[in-house]
Amino acid sequence: MKLAEALQERSDLNTAIRQLETRLISNAVYQEGGEPAEDPAELLKELDCCTDRLASLIAQINLTNSRTVKNGKTITELIALRDTIQLKLSVYRNLNQNAVNASQPRYTRSEIRTLSAVNIREQQKKIDEMSKQFRLIDSAIQQLNWETELITK
DSSP, X not given: OBHHHHHHHHHHHHHHHHXXXXXXXXXXXXXXXXOOSSOHHHHHHHHHHHHHHHHHHHHHHHHHHHHOEETTEEHHHHHHHHHHHHHHHHHHHHHHHHHHHHTOOOSSTTSOOOOXXXXXXXXXXXXXXXXXXXXXXXXXXXHHHHHOBOOOO
């Protein structure tokens, strides 16, 4: 199994677990003289199977990510780098948006003039460069996900 397939299965299991939770809650209580639509004991068994498989997959994915190296970096390191660039991008974009909003024109001479404390053009260049770096790293991770066999033990 490829790493990308394992990641998709992990996502599917997380969805199934959330759905099982909803079904369990819906069937936790029923009216006297009636029956629940589904047997909570059966749903709990299904939940156990899903969480057991999820735990196994997570361990295998983490092991694979920590042992697969490209250009001197593991997938784990690439993911960490991508995620921190994404976080930094968010801050830079918010900063730039607020700086742009600060330099709105005045409608009357009595209005207080606001000025941007940052160089918007310079910040936008940094945003563009970080965005490119993010895309390159994300593409490399996606490529590795489809090329790498999942380490099962």
